Amino acid sequence: MSTLRARYFARDPKLWPVFRDPGLSRLVESRRHHAPTAERLAAYPNGEHLLDALKADHAIPDGPRIPGEVHEPLLFAAALSKAWENPSSVENVVTMPCDPAIYGAMLGVAANPNLVYREYCEVAEELEKTVVRQIAQLVGYDPAEATGVFTQGGTFCNLYGYLFGIRKAMPDALHLGLEHGQDYRIINSQGGHYSNTTNLSLLGVNLARKTIRVRVTSSHDIDLKDLEDQLVACFRLNCLVPCIMLTMGTTDTFGVDRVKPVYDLCRQLTARFGLTTVPHIHVDSAVGWPLIFFLDYDFAANPLAINAATLASLHHNVERFRELKYADSFTVDFQKWGFVPYTSSLVMIKERASLQALEHDPENFSYFEKGTQGQTHFQSTIECSRGAAGLFGAYSALQYLGKRGYQMLIAHGLQNANYFRHRLAHTPGALVIAQQNQGPSVGFRLYDPAIVTDPVAELAFEKEFDDSAAHRERVTRNNAYHRDVFLRRGKHGLYTNWVQFVTNTGYSDTGAWHPLPGEKAVFMNPLTDHDHIDRFVARLHAT
Known part of the structure; x- marks a missing residue:
């Protein structure tokens, strides 16, 4: 890790001359002083005055x-x-971009290609195709058949996923809208990212009547039995299911959905009910996708000497990926665990024919050359402009870090996460949520050790679905204790985040x-070490 840090995360102008620019040099130097967030403004020379001037600037x-x-502001x-x-x-699920990705993104910014149209990007289009082929090869898609589109963030990638399903299952929706024709339901998981819902609202889907949110298990992955029940109910009523949105690497606890059982289930049930439309399966793997770098890793030889606990859990997750x-x-978010600057997201598509379902009529593009339109994804993309900085940053990161570099960075984060889980397991009042998931995300709850002597039993009590006043009061007491500790602790060792949904209760008879x-x-930060974790745990209960 020390070599990776020195070569690719040090902002070293001797290795990456772009950082010799006077402005960039000052920026890098000012950000080397890692003051807590609340102290950063005061630590910056003349910071208060500069902030006041910036707020007052209107001309x-x-x-x-x-x-x-x-320019100082x-x-x-x-x-x-x-x-x-x-x-x-x-x-x-954000981390610092690596130096080669910054360098690549700056080249993309300087060249300023628009990836939406071949005449506006020329050879940059070939770079996009190259990255798509590389990811296809890595994941097991046929590189000759697969395609992909760089777009503006994981939310847009997931929006494409929904659109593929809708347009393939309901082709008339292109012109007549979603409420024309056959009844439908779109399925996602209760543990998925909020864009799973906001995208449907954007598309004009009736969230109350046309969506089904499938239950999650104790591991926060999709409940396959509930999914099967929901699909059977839909198909019995001849109700289309255009798309199933899965998640591989939930944001807060790294729940990883199975794909093959869903793939098999969809084909079995559509054959059983005599349906011709198989649901489009889109996977939101924005967080977890880098685990595909380990698909050909020799777990027996373990050349990176990953510790035993992390190796076993990594192997489990890799089998799912x-x-x-x-x-x-x-969805592939290079801007997360890929160490590339915002925005750098790629929606990977198994069969390029899927894009044909998104194509608009050629007459809508009258001021573009007809002979050039069909040579790109021009008529199928959501955007009229697709910047290439994310593409150039991603390509540069892949080329300079390589598979082995990515493997080392990922293993470092996972080992830090496991060390953190270990420290929490030996701290009174602390309980890791879905500990079996073993990804970079560690969700946890804290209880007052003076009141709660068995956090495992306390969480089991909390997870019972019980709307009685006594149950609500006890859960509220525990929530208030943890929230108060979080606010009093401040920024020491680690800067963590408060989340309103780190886990959930069980389900009532009605599914509530x-x-x-x-x-x-x-733990995606390549600069985080055990001493940062130790300092955080020492003040865990804000003592």
């Missing part, structure tokens, strides 16, 4: 500035942006349930 300058002159805003390169920053090839499409809040840390 564009009359004349041009001297080229190369550092610009540098200040960059310097005081969230410092993901701080080793304590583990709040969410081996099933990603059965998805019709999936309640969320349970908690705290999470996500």
Whole structure:
């Protein structure tokens, strides 16, 4: 790890001359001082004055500035942006971008291709095809048949996933809308990202009547029995299911859905009910996708000397990610565990024919050359403009880090996460949620050790679905204790995040349930070490 850090995460101008720019050099230096968030403004020279001036600024300058002159408000805003390169920053599924990705993204910005149209991007289009082929090869898609689109974030990738299903199952929806024709239901999981729902709202889907949210298990993955029951109910009524949205790596506890059983179930049930439309399976793997770098890892030889506990859990998760090839499409967020700057997201598509379902009529694009339109994804994309900075950053990161570099970075994060789980397991009042998931995300709840002597039993009590006043009062007491500790602890060792849904109660007879809040840390930061974890645990209960 020390070599990886020095070569690819040090912002070293001797290795990456782009950081010799005076503005970038000052920015890097100012962000090396890892003050807690609340202290960063005071630590920045003249910070309070610069912030006041920025807030009061409302006029564009009359004349041009001297080229190369550092503009202080610009540098200040960059310097005081969230410092993901701080080793304590583990709040969410975000991490610092690596140096080669920054370099690649800057080349993409300077060239300024628009990937939506071949004449506007030329050879940059071939770079996109190259990354798509590389990811296809890695996951087990046929590189000659697969395709993909770089787009603006994981939410857009998941939006494409829904659209593939809708347009393939309900082709008239392109012109007549979703409420025309046959009845339908779109299925996702209660443990999925919020974009699973917001995208459907954006598409005009009636959330109350046209969506089914499948239950989750104690591991926060999709409940396959409930999924089967829901599909059977739909198919018995001749109700279409255009799309099933799965998740491989939930944000807060890294629940990983199985894909192959869903793939098999869809085909078995559509054959049983004589249906011609098989649901499109899209996997939101925005968080977990880098585990595909381990699909050909020699777990027996273990060349990276990954510790035994992490190796076993990694192997378990990799076996699940081996099933990603059965998805019709999936989300790749390079901007998360791929160490690439925002935004860099790719929707991978197993069969390029899926894009044909999204094609709009050629007459809608009258001011583009007809002969060029069909040579790209132009008529099928959501965007009229697709910037290439994310593509260039992703390609550069893949080329400089390589599979082995990614494996080392991923293993480092997973070993940190396991060490954190170990420390919490030996701390009174602490309980890891879905400990068996063993991903980079660690969700946990804290209880007052003076009151709760057995956190496992206490969580079991909380997870009972019980709307009685006594039950609500006890859960509320526990929630308040943890929330108060979280606020009093401050930023020490690790910067964690409060989440309103770190786990859930069981289900009532009618399927009702309640969320349970908690705290999470996500170990993707390549600069985080055990000493940061130790300092955090020492103040875990804000003592």
